[in-house]
Amino acid sequence: MLVILASLPTLLPRFYVYILAVIFVMALLAMSLNMLVGHGGLFQFHHGAFYGVGAYTAALMLTKTSLPAWMGLVAGPFAAAFVGLVIGVFCVRLNRLYFGMLQISLGSLLWAIAFRWYNVTGGDDGIHGIPLPSLIASSTGAYYCGLILLTLSLLVLYLIYKSPFGATLQAIRDNPERCEAIGIHVRHHQLMAIVIATFFAGISGVLFVVVEGSVFPDLLFWVFSLEVFIMCLLGGWFTFAGPIFGAAIIVSLRTFVGTYTEYWTLILGIMLILLIFFLPEGVWGYLLEKLGGRKHKEYR
Amino acid sequence: MELLQTITLPALGSHLLVGLSRAMILFVVTSGMSLVLGVLRVPNVAHGSLYMIGAFAAFSISHLFGGGPLGFWLALILSPFVVAAVSLIAERSLFCHLYEREHLMLLLFTFALMLILGDLVKMVWGADYRSIMAPEFFRGSVTLFEAPFPRYNLFLLVVGPLVAVGLWLFSNKTRVGKIARAAAVDREMVGAIGINVSWVFAFAFVLGCFLAGLGGALVSPTVSITIGMDHDIIMDAFLIVTIGGLGNMWGAMVGSLIFGITQSFGVLFLPQFAIVFPYLEVVIILIWRPTGLLKSVW
Numbered sequence A: 001m002l003v004i005l006a007s008l009p010t011l012l013p014r015f016y017v018y019i020l021a022v023i024f025v026m027a028l029l030a031m032s033l034n035m036l037v038g039h040g041g042l043f044q045f046h047h048g049a050f051y052g053v054g055a056y057t058a059a060l061m062l063t064k065t066s067l068p069a070w071m072g073l074v075a076g077p078f079a080a081a082f083v084g085l086v087i088g089v090f091c092v093r094l095n096r097l098y099f100g101m102l103q104i105s106l107g108s109l110l111w112a113i114a115f116r117w118y119n120v121t122g123g124d125d126g127i128h129g130i131p132l133p134s135l136i137a138s139s140t141g142a143y144y145c146g147l148i149l150l151t152l153s154l155l156v157l158y159l160i161y162k163s164p165f166g167a168t169l170q171a172i173r174d175n176p177e178r179c180e181a182i183g184i185h186v187r188h189h190q191l192m193a194i195v196i197a198t199f200f201a202g203i204s205g206v207l208f209v210v211v212e213g214s215v216f217p218d219l220l221f222w223v224f225s226l227e228v229f230i231m232c233l234l235g236g237w238f239t240f241a242g243p244i245f246g247a248a249i250i251v252s253l254r255t256f257v258g259t260y261t262e263y264w265t266l267i268l269g270i271m272l273i274l275l276i277f278f279l280p281e282g283v284w285g286y287l288l289e290k291l292g293g294r295k296h297k298e299y300r
Numbered sequence B: 001m002e003l004l005q006t007i008t009l010p011a012l013g014s015h016l017l018v019g020l021s022r023a024m025i026l027f028v029v030t031s032g033m034s035l036v037l038g039v040l041r042v043p044n045v046a047h048g049s050l051y052m053i054g055a056f057a058a059f060s061i062s063h064l065f066g067g068g069p070l071g072f073w074l075a076l077i078l079s080p081f082v083v084a085a086v087s088l089i090a091e092r093s094l095f096c097h098l099y100e101r102e103h104l105m106l107l108l109f110t111f112a113l114m115l116i117l118g119d120l121v122k123m124v125w126g127a128d129y130r131s132i133m134a135p136e137f138f139r140g141s142v143t144l145f146e147a148p149f150p151r152y153n154l155f156l157l158v159v160g161p162l163v164a165v166g167l168w169l170f171s172n173k174t175r176v177g178k179i180a181r182a183a184a185v186d187r188e189m190v191g192a193i194g195i196n197v198s199w200v201f202a203f204a205f206v207l208g209c210f211l212a213g214l215g216g217a218l219v220s221p222t223v224s225i226t227i228g229m230d231h232d233i234i235m236d237a238f239l240i241v242t243i244g245g246l247g248n249m250w251g252a253m254v255g256s257l258i259f260g261i262t263q264s265f266g267v268l269f270l271p272q273f274a275i276v277f278p279y280l281e282v283v284i285i286l287i288w289r290p291t292g293l294l295k296s297v298w
Helices: A002-011 A012-038 A048-064 A071-092 A094-118 A139-162 A164-174 A176-181 A186-212 A221-233 A241-258 A264-278 A283-291 B001-006 B011-039 B045-066 B069-093 B103-125 B151-173 B175-185 B187-192 B199-221 B227-246 B249-269 B276-288
Strands: B141-144 B147-150
Touching: A002 A012, A002 A048, A002 A139, A002 A186, A002 B276, A012 A139, A012 A164, A012 A186, A012 A241, A048 A071, A048 A094, A048 A186, A048 A221, A048 B175, A071 A186, A071 B276, A094 A139, A094 A221, A094 B199, A094 B227, A139 A164, A139 A186, A164 A176, A164 A264, A176 A186, A221 A241, A221 A264, A221 A283, A221 B001, A241 A264, A241 A283, A264 B103, B011 B045, B011 B147, B011 B151, B011 B199, B011 B227, B011 B249, B045 B069, B045 B103, B045 B199, B045 B227, B103 B227, B141 B151, B147 B151, B147 B227, B151 B175, B151 B199, B151 B249, B175 B187, B175 B199, B227 B249, B227 B276, B249 B276
Parallel strands: none
Antiparallel strands: B141 B147
16 A cells, blocks of 8 residues: 555646645545544544644744754644644643534634734734745655654554543543543543543644645634534545545545535535535544444444 | 824713623523523534524514514514524424433534524525614614614613513422522422423523514614524524533523623724734633533533
8 A cells, every 4th residue: 555655746737746745635634633533532623724834834933043954844843733732732621512612612713813913923914935944845755754754643543442541532432421430530531531532633733834835824714624524524524534534535525626616615514514424534534333343333 | 193093981881881782682692591501512503694693584484574663573572472482392303312312412402403494594585684673763863872772672781681581480480490490400300299390401402592582573673684693693692601500590590691791892993903902811710710600401
C-alpha cells in the first residue's frame, strides 16, 4: 500500500497529486477528531479551530519572523495543543452539549480574531504566498510530506488506541459514571485526549500550509468543523481507519461534483441524510461488518 | 479621546434601544429554538435556515401584493405559515423517524437540512440581495434620548414581549402546552398514558419553526435579505439558548437581551472587534455557570 502511494506522484498528473495531498490533510484532521468523538465520546464541535491555530501559527512564523522555517512548521502542532489544553481545561468540566457549546464559542472567538485582526492575520483575506523550504515547496514535495506525516500519525494514534490509555478513554465514553466510581480520573483522561487530538489537528493544519501555501479564516469557521464531523460519520465513528475513507470520499466528491454543479452543499446534505438513515455505521464500518473482518465490536 | 467624545448619554441611550430591538428579533427566533430543544431534545441547526426562508418568503409575498402596506402585513402574517409548512413536511417525512437516535445524529441530520435548505433557497430566490420596505406608518424615526430612533424598531419592542407572553400562556395554560412540557420531562410516561407523543412533537417542532419564520419576516425590513443569513443567526441563536439554559424560554429572553445589548454597545466602543463580544460572554457565563443562567431541562 505504502509503496503504491509513494510511487503515485511519478504516475499521476500534478492535479491528482495535489488532490491526494489535500486528502492526506483532511484524513489526518478527521482522524484526530474521531479520537475525541468516536473513541472518547466528547462532542468536539469546533475541531477546525485547532487546525486553524496550527496553520496560522506556521503561516505567521514563516512570514513574519526570520526564524528557520522548520521551527515554524514544528511550532504549529504545539501551539494547537497548547490552545487545546487551555480550552480543554474549561470544557471538560461541562457535560456533553454544554461542552460542545463552550468549545464552539471559544473556537468562534479564535475565528473572530483571525477574521478581524487585519494587521496580524490579514483579516478575511488570509495570508498568501507563504515561503516554504524548497524541499516541500513543490506539489510532489508536499505530497511526500503529507504521506510521511499521515503514516507516522497513524502509527502513533494506533499505539495510543491500543494502549491502556486508549482503553480507558473508550471505557469513559461508554460509561463515565462507572469509570469515576472505580477511581479513574475522568477529566484528566479527557483533557489528555483533547491535548493529543489537538496536537494532531495542529499537524494537519501545518500540512495544510505546506499543501496550499496560504491560510484564511474559513479554516476556523464552525461550518467547516461540522464538515469534518461528516467525514468521520461517513467513514464510521467506531472504526480506526474510517475517517480516512470519509475524508477521501468528501474531498473527491467536492472536487469532482463541485466542477459540475454549484449546488454542492445540497448534494452533501442529501448524502448525509441517506447516511444517517441507511448507513449509520459509516461506509468503512459497514464494509468491516459485512466482510466479517471485525470479530467483536471493538468500538461500541 | 476621540472615542470618549462619541460616547455621550444620548448615544448610550439610543444604542440601548437599538440593542433591545435587536434582542427582540433574537428572542423570537431563539424562543422557537428553545422550544424544540426543550420538548424534542433536538439541537436544530436548520433553525437559521427556516429564519432565512421566512425572510425570503416575506419578500416574495410583499412583492406579490405590490409592496404596499397590505403586502407587508400579509407577508408578516403568512410567511411564518410558509415556514411552518416546510418544517411540517420535513418533520413528517424524515425527522419523526429519528427521535430515538442519539443527539449527535439528530444534530447532524439538522445540519444536513441546513445544507439542503440553504441551496434550495439559492435555487428558488437566487443569490441576489433583496429588501422590502416597511409601510409608511413605520418609516422614519422618532426622537428618543435626543437621537433618532427608527419607528419600526419600536414596533419590534412591542412584538417581542407579546411573543413571550403568548408562549408563556401557551405552555402554561393550554392542554397541548402542558402535554408538551410533560413530554419534555418524560416522554415515555406521556406516551404510556395514551397521548400520541409523535404528534405532540410534530406540533412543538412546527411551532418552533413558525417562530423562526416570524423572526425572519420581522427582520426583513431592517436588513438586506440574502443567502448566508442562516449562518449569521444560527450560531448566535445556539449560544443564546446555551447561556440561557437549554430549553428554557425565559433563558432565551435573558440570553437575547445580553446578546442584543452587548452587540450594540460593542459597535459603539470597539467597532473592529464587536463580533468578539458575544463569544466572550458565552465563555465567561459557561465557565461561571456550567449549565446556563436559568434552569436547563437538559
